[in-house]
Amino acid sequence: MATAVPKKVIHNKDVMQSSNETDINSFIEQIGISERRNSSVLTEADLQVVAAERMLADLGWEKESVDAIICVTLTPDYPLPINACLVQDRLGLSKECYAQDICMGCSGWVYGLSVLATLLHNGDVKRGLLLVGECKMNWGLDRNALLFGHAGCATALEYEPGNEGFRFNLGTDGSGYDAVIMPKSGMRNMKYDEELIKEFERPERQLSMEAKMKNLDVFSFSVTRVPKTINELCEHYGLDYKKHDYLVLHQANKSINKHIAKKMGVEPEKAISSIEHFGNTLSASIPITITTQLKGKIEGKPTSFLCCGFGVGLSWGTVSFTTKDIVISDLVEVDDNQFENLTWV
């Protein structure tokens, strides 16, 4: 596994300087995000390419040996073509390579694993890459903008006969579709009218493309759904969630995750977190937590994980697996000008 983030660090204290100080400290304490990575230049494909390059080098995998690539993001370079096609070419992967995008957020890493695991299980794919994360997402000018960071994470899977693989519990509740939404960026509200043309001529036009979140709806969904999906997975497969070495929850809010871990009786040191330094990176939040918190601690010994991604959709996914011979790369920091020589349409 490998993670790439923009070099630029944004400290929430600096951003919030104009507000009341007690207010700032309580906000940072409760949500748990002191800093996050940001770039207004790099795209998610850039970050995913960097993470994948580093991971392939550290694994010693020939590029021709990769049979499948899945890119999970809500912020592709273009509405079409998909990012996976761009990334296949940029990485120099084989033209025989299976390439697919998955347009999902917080549950996207777990969903991506489920698709890749199925491809491996079917036997046609021996080695696959799962690339996840967000960059350049616009959360407008309200406080929600302080929650989100940019990152790209790469996860490599290799088929091994007899390996017990992954166990999933996946679910959806689309009645909460408007809990986290970019209401004006898709076809539903797209209108070719005078008003919109005027809006696009204004310098602040990006505001109409921003994402919106009903925070309390998301809180409610998180504290009620996460224990249920974990229990359902464990009951179905006869697992004990407390016996996993690590519990990795989607990193959206430190207090919510602490509440969930405490309610479930999971020891605090098993419920690892990276939110303080990277914020909420949507589909990247579980792998960025594993790569930044466990490097040097779990290589060379089988390690069991229970991971749960939950959020926008509403959608959730829980997975149980045990790593064997895991390779974790050093965090890669990417300069804004790293790809300035590349030209794009």
Place this chain on the structure above:
Amino acid sequence: MKTLDEFVALFAEQLDETDPSTVTAGTKFRELDEWSSLLALTLISMIDEEFDVVLKGDDVKNSETIEDVYNIVVSKI
């Protein structure tokens, strides 16, 4: 089904800084000193466990008293 009085007692149990004996069905919970989004999620979590009802953000925002919350919970069972 739990009565309103039992619901008020469960509600009071979630509070850390408020004297439970001062909590009644008519308590305007969002005016409590200790009211916060964290307390909101503790209550939502308790209501899910006890009643198998998941409240939405608006259910909490549109309620003034503890009795208002109880009535929403009852309507969703």
